Amino acid sequence: MSKTEFGKGCHLHLIDGSAFIFRAYHALPPLTRKSDGLPIGAVSGFCNMLQRYVEGNHGPDAPTHVAVIFDKGSHTFRNDMYDLYKANREAMPEDLRPQMPLTREATHAFNIACEEKEGYEADDIIATLAVQARAAGGRCTIISSDKDLMQLVGDGVEMYDAMKNKRIDRDGVFEKFGVFPERVVDVQALAGDSVDNVPGAPGIGIKTAALLINEYGDLESLLDRAEEIKQPKRRQTLVDKRDQIELSKRLVQLDEKTPLDFTLEDLEVRDPDPDKLLAFLAEMEFRTLTKRIADQLGAEAPTITDKVAPEAEAVTVEDIPFDATKYECVRDAVALLKWVDQIREHGWVAVDTETTGLNEMIVDLVGISLCVRAGTACYIPLTHRDGSADDLFGSDELAEGQMPLNEALDILKPVLEDPAILKIGQNMKYDSKIFKRYGVSVAPIDDTMLMSSAMHAGEHGHGMDTLSDRYLNHTPIPIKPLLGSGKSAITFDKVPIDEATAYAAEDADITLRLWQHFKPQLHRAQVTTVYETLERPLVPVLAEMEMHGIKVDREVLSRMSNAFAQKMAGLEAEIHELSGETFNVGSPAQLGEILFEKMGLEGGKKGKTGKYSTGADILEDLATEHELPRRVLDWRQLSKLKSTYTDALQTHINPDTGRVHTSYSITGATTGRLASTDPNLQNIPVRTEEGRRIREAFIPEPGNVLLSLDYSQIELRILAHIAGIDALKQAFADGLDIHAMTASEMFDVPLDEMTSDIRRQAKAINFGVIYGISGFGLARNLRIPRSEAQGFIDRYFERFPGIRTYMDDTVAFAKEHGYVQTLFGRKIHTPEMSSKGPRAGFAKRAAINAPIQGTAADVIRRAMIQMPAAIAHLPARMLLQVHDELLFEVPADHVDETIDVARCVMEGASDPAVKLDVKLTVDAGQGANWAEAH
DNA sequence: GACATCACG
C-alpha cells in the first residue's frame, strides 16, 4: 500500500480518546449488554461519538490523517519526578475498567489509527505528533478541550471542543489563561492543578499567574527577579517555593519527543471495512447503531441475538424503596454546594420546579428539587410564604429557613448550563421555560415524558402519575390534599415547607428512577433515533416559540365580540318567536325537545343519554324545510366565535408582553402531532368568512409582516409514497390538481370537462382514504346513499389497487406487532387492534391513518428543529405551528429572504433520513395579519 | 365531570 507523504496541505486530526471515554461514561446510564450483562455504556457512547465524528468529516476541511490517542497504564515519567502526581485521582469505576480494551477495539473497527505508549500520557503523544505535523508543513486539529493541551496551539495547530462545537485558537487560549500558548506552561506551573495534584505556588491562581508572567515575560525571569515583587507574601512564596514551581513546570510541560514506533504517514484516513465494523457493533449488541451504520454503508445489518442472561436481568430491578422522610430540605448555600458536588460526581441530575401555578409565562418559582440517584433527593424551598402567621399580613412574608432565590440560582446556574451535566426532567419544556425567565438556560436535557412517548405512544398517557404507577409500582404523593380545591385552593408557595419537601423531592426521585428505567430501553425498543431527532430537540424550539408568543389586537377582538353579541340577540329573538317560547338556545336538550316534540319534525332520538341529537349536520338537513334550524345554526356559529375566540382570546393576552403565548403539548397526540392549549392556536377559524376575520386580530409588530408557509397536500403525498401509487406520484410530479386528477381517473371525465361537484366528491374520497375509508362514513359526508358511496370506494380501489394493499398490509402489521410505524421510525401502538366489535373498526382506521398523519408530523418536526439555525442570520422569528403550517414574524425588508430559507428547510425536511418519491411543496403567503398571510 | 357541539389540520 502506497502512502502519501505527510506535508503541506495535509491535515491531521488527533482525538483525545480518554476524554471521549469519560464523557461517554458519564453521559449515559449504566447500560449492559443484554445477552450477558457486560457493562457497555461507555463503549456505546464512545462508538456514537466516533460515528458522529466520522459523519461530520466531509467537506473542504476534512482531515487527511487521523488517530485516536489513549493513555496507557497509570505510571508515567512524571511519577518518577514527583510521586504524588495525579495521586488524588479517584480509582477507575468498576464498570468502566472492562470497557477500556473495548474502546480500542472499537477504534480499530472504525479503521482509525489507535495509539498509546507505556510510560507516556496521551497528551505527550499528541504533543509529539502535533509538532511533527507542524514541522512537515501540515496542519493539526486536536479534538479535546483539555487545558493541558492548550500549550500546543498556534502556527497550524488548533484545538476543537466537540462538545461545545467550538474551535480554540491562540485567542481562545488567551481567553482561558490570560497568556498566549507559549507561556501557558509558565502560568500552569505557578497556578498548579488540584485535579492532577500539580503543586504550583500556593496562593497563586491562574489570574495572578498570568499577571506576573505578563509583567516579567516568562517564568525564569520572574523567578530570577522575584525579589522585586512588591507584595511581600507573594514575593516570599516565589522565593521559598522556587523548586516546587520549577518541578510543576516540568510536570505540565508536554514531552514533544515521545519515541514513537509509527510515522505520520501511518495515520492516513482509511475507509472502514463494513464487515469488520458491523461485526464489532453486532457483538456489542448496539442495535440502533448497527442498523444506522449498515444503512449508511449500504450493507446488511447482522442479526443480533435476543436471548437474555437470566442473572443479567435480575440485577436491573430497582430495589430501593421510596421513603419521603429521607428527603433533605436544603436551606442554605453550604448544603446546596454539597448537592452540586454530588451532581458533578454523577454527571447528571433530575430537576423539578415548583411554581405558583401552571402558566409558565406568569407563575413565580417557589422551589427546586434535585435527585442524583434513586432515593437521594432534596427540595430547595425559595419563596414559600408564611401562611400560619397570626397577623393579617403574615401571608406575604417569606417563610423562615429559606435561602435567597438569587443565591440558589447563582449556585445552580453553572450546573444547569454545564454542557457536561445532563439535566433530567419530566416535561422539561415547562421547567426550562421557568428557568429561562430567571436567566438560566438549561442544557443538555433528557425528558422522561418524551422517552415514554417514543416507546409507548398509544398505550397510555405520559404523565408522571401514570408512569410512576406503571413502571415504578409506586403511587406518587397526590398534590390535591396540599393545595385543596375550589375557592379555598392555595398556591404551592403557601404549602408548609416540610410537606412541600416530601412532595417535591419525591417528584425528582421518581423522575430519576423513570429515567434509569427508560434510558436503556430506548435502544431495545429501537426508538433512540426518534427520541433524539424528533422529540428531545423540539423542546428548546417550542420553548422559544411559546415564550415569544404572537401579538393579538385586543381592540379588533373586542369590536367583533360586540358585533357578535348584537347579532346573536337578534337571532335569539327570532328563534324564540319561531318556536313560540323562550328557551336557552345554547341547550341542545331544550332545542331537541322543541324541534322534535313540540314541532314534531322528523329525525329521532340518538345519543347514549337518550337525548335528541341536534348536531350541525342534522340541523342542516332540517333547514331545507324550516326556518328555525337555520337560525339556530347561525346563532351557534356566532356563539362559538364569540365565546371560544373573540372573548376568550382577550383573556389570554399576557399583560407584560401584550402577546398570546400558547403551550404546545409534545406528547398530546399519539401520532406525533403537536397539540396546542391555553389557548389552542391550532383551531383559529378559517373555513367561513366570518370566522376567518378573527385572524385579522393576529398581527405583527410595526414594520413587520406575518409570513405563513404551509405544506401542500402533505398527507396525500405521503400516502402516494408509502402505498407506492404511481399515478398519484406522477400527478404530484406534474403539479396537477390532485383531486381533479382523482376524479378524472375515477369517473372517466377528461380534466377539461371537470365540474366542481365531481371534483368535490373525489376530494372527499381522497380524504376518506387517509382516514381509513368506510362506505358509511363517505355516504354521510357526501350525503349520498350508502350503496353509492360503496360503489365509489370499490372503483377507487380498482383504479388504485396499491391503496387497498397498503391498508390491508398496515392492518395486518398492526395485528401482528401491536403497533404501526411512520417512515421515520416513530411507533404508534394499537392495543385495541385485538378487541372485538365496533372498537376493532376504530382501531383499524386509526392504524391506517397513523403512519400517514404521523409521517407528516415527523416531517414538520424536522423542519422546525432545523429552522432556528437556518434563520439565525435573519431577523425572523418562528411563532406558530398548525400541523402543516409554520407562521413567522419578520421585518418587511427581509420577507423574501425568509421565504426562501424557510421553504428550503421545509421542502427538504425529510432528507437525508428518508428519500421521498414525491416532492414536498410549500406555499407561502404574507400580510399585515394572519388572515392575509394564510 | 360527562356530554354535545364545533373550531382546526
Next chain:
DNA sequence: GACGTACGTGATGTCC
C-alpha cells in the same frame, strides 16, 4: 348478519 363508524386534536356551555 348486525354492529355503528370517517383520522387527530382542545375549548366551551349545559346539565347532573
